Amino acid sequence: AQSVSQHNHHVILSEAASLELGCNYSYGGTVNLFWYVQYPGQHLQLLLKYFSGDPLVKGIKGFEAEFIKSKFSFNLRKPSVQWSDTAEYFCAVNASEGLTGGGNKLTFGTGTQLKVEL
């Protein structure tokens, strides 16, 4: 079945620690990959996206992600987190598989709640 898996549901880090959040998907065909963030009380915002080309993509606020096609993974990283990074992070896939007429349909992972402590 088509799915997106985020393995870490809750992560607690101290400021300046490094972050890596895992994301795996099970889709064939062309995939476009996204990480969205939802800060407390705010709406979903795009952190970064991968469509094609360089598998290492950089997003806003110092976040980056690496697409590894052979592992069906798109892990999110940040070298040094800040207290303001406390939020929920969602990996999402927009896949051509199952969209015979094209379209924009995101399948989300279950989310990772990140708490950064001072």
Next chain:
Amino acid sequence: KAGVTQTPRYLIKTRGQQVTLSCSPISGHRSVSWYQQTPGQGLQFLFEYFSETQRNKGNFPGRFSGRQFSNSRSEMNVSTLELGDSALYLCASSFQSSYNEQFFGPGTRLTVL
């Protein structure tokens, strides 16, 4: 450019009633998608509209429906509300027709009593 707007932001209904939620996409965006967000099920795709036509549909019962107008504004309707329909309903718009990033609105928080 103004972002995606959704009205109302909060809504309280009782079981059996129906509800209509509205979404105005970013100017120039023709694709509008709806998602339901709950603590138990996470973010789930409801349907997508493009040029006034429903293009994709998720696995929700027929009580959930939607439409899109010629100005790309969209509405979704839920009939015969159930307690389990309590959720945050998110609208997202996209500029290009396929496989593109989506911009999300703040959502409508629906509570069914």
